[in-house]
Amino acid sequence: MHPLKDVGARFLGRMPESDNDYNAIGIRLAKAIKRKSPYTGYYIKGIIERDFAVSGPISKAIENLNAELDATPPTEEYRPVTVLVPYSFKIPEGTVIQRDARVCVCGTTFIPTAWNQINHTRACAKMRAQLRRRGK
Numbered sequence: 001m002h003p004l005k006d007v008g009a010r011f012l013g014r015m016p017e018s019d020n021d022y023n024a025i026g027i028r029l030a031k032a033i034k035r036k037s038p039y040t041g042y043y044i045k046g047i048i049e050r051d052f053a054v055s056g057p058i059s060k061a062i063e064n065l066n067a068e069l070d071a072t073p074p075t076e077e078y079r080p081v082t083v084l085v086p087y088s089f090k091i092p093e094g095t096v097i098q099r100d101a102r103v104c105v106c107g108t109t110f111i112p113t114a115w116n117q118i119n120h121t122r123a124c125a126k127m128r129a130q131l132r133r134r135g136k
Contacts (some may be wrong), residue, residue: 003062022036097111
């Protein structure tokens with residue numbers, strides 16, 4: 001079976017039958033690779049019915065959509081590391097961290113919760129402000 005037809009059938013829960021089905025597959029494949037404009041149903045149907053080889057962005061979209069449907073990460077390798085988590089946090093074993101760690105002014109390495117977070121506590125933010133004032 002053609003890989004695009006297979007992922008379309010998995011996504012729809014049945015084989016694609018109508019233009020709306022092919023449009024839905026095109027929209028979902030575009031979302032899987034964060035493409036700004038969706039693939040047209042005409043294009044998707046053409047690939048499937050003409051049994052063209054799939055390459056480039058479409059193959060990445062198929063891989064990502066299959067991974068989403070399987071609920072597994074796509075071709076990403078993970079390594080286990082030991083991290084410290086406060087007891088009050090509900091973080092199960094095997095949780096995936098999708099952000100690089102940063103070093104706080106106090107020397108603690110932490111995972112920021114926002115793109116612009118540079119301190120891991122408010123006390124460290126105050127310490128950073130005091131150090132900045134002393135430096136001027």
